[in-house]
Amino acid sequence: MARPLSPAPPFRPRLRVGFVLARRFTLSAFANFVDVLRLAADEGDRSRPIHCSWKVLSASMDPVRSSCGIAVGPDEPLGDPARFDYIVVIGGLIDEIARLDPDYTAFLRRAAEARIPLVGVCTGAFVLHRAGLMQGYRCCVSWFHHDDFLEQFDGLMPVSDRIFVVDRDRLTCSGGASSAHLAAFLVERHIGRAAAQKSLRIMIIAEDMAGDDPQPGLPLDLKTRDPLVRKALLHIQQNMDAPPNVAAVADRLGVSRRKLERHFHEALGLSPNAAFLRVRLAQVRLLLDRSDRSVTQIAAATGFCDASHLIRAFRQAEGMTPAAWRGRAARSGGAQLMPPSWP
Known part of the structure; x- marks a missing residue:
């Protein structure tokens, strides 16, 4: 059986x-x-x-x-x-x-x-x-x-x-x-x-991303532990399309303009205006590298008056136009994604 x-x-x-x-x-x-x-x-x-x-x-x-x-x-x-x-x-x-x-x-x-x-x-x-x-x-x-x-x-x-x-x-x-x-x-x-x-x-997510891929956030060269400076930079980041001026940011944070400027010089060696511009240009570079938006659209998204204003600021900072930057990235294969790294 x-x-x-x-x-x-x-x-x-x-x-x-x-x-x-x-x-x-x-x-x-x-x-x-x-x-x-x-x-x-x-x-x-x-x-x-x-x-x-x-x-x-x-x-x-x-x-x-x-x-x-x-x-x-x-x-x-x-x-x-x-x-x-x-x-x-x-x-x-x-x-x-x-x-x-x-x-x-x-x-x-x-x-x-x-x-x-x-x-x-x-x-x-x-x-x-x-x-x-x-x-x-x-x-x-x-x-x-x-x-x-x-x-x-x-x-x-x-x-x-x-x-x-x-x-x-x-x-x-x-x-x-x-x-x-x-x-x-x-x-x-x-x-x-x-x-x-x-x-x-x-899920219509085009590509998988590794942990080392960056968040679209504050530019890495503006790291500081000064809480007042970080809050000011974050405020600009959150209002990229219509960036407030230095006086408005100081008022928002409850400090005088002079105090805000002093903190920026001590923490970053920059004026608030120069730092705010670097935040916006970092976002411009990100959009040029990772999107197909036109320069006019990128200018609107990052608080520049128009494409001409953006091109002048970008050329002064990077030594080339946004179109040349994007062309160089395209010739080099664009931003490369790192494969996942296992612990």
């Missing part, structure tokens, strides 16, 4: 991800990350969790409201973090981070003790650091939140000139579209490059 066949072992996806959503989390960062997993998990876009699985975890099983007001319902209680390959924390509004339920902090610490890699997306890095889980690790944050991070946390210098950072079992990214690239990095690691590229193509 033949022995009865033993039941087949349960199928185990190659990539299992648990999500922790902070209060008022950023919906786009979560959606980009989870959609890469969804599209890599099955053939086409049938969305079956075959190669990947993902669950939204909760301490209370109550829906979590995002910063845009849309609520997401959880799938499972927190439970044992070891059932996942990664725990991904999706952050959001800065003011809500301190209000994270202590049960989540305890869960993240259990995951760290079990050596489950932790991922901080957007201000999820703030959540991990507040839980005491980022000491000794490099940490990526958005250039937009760089100063917020410095104001809230001591002893850790955030990286805000890359789209994501992989440091051993801590992975952090700047949020937005970069969360899709970090998710694709994990898909490539566990499932394969073809699956990662398929996800990005279906």
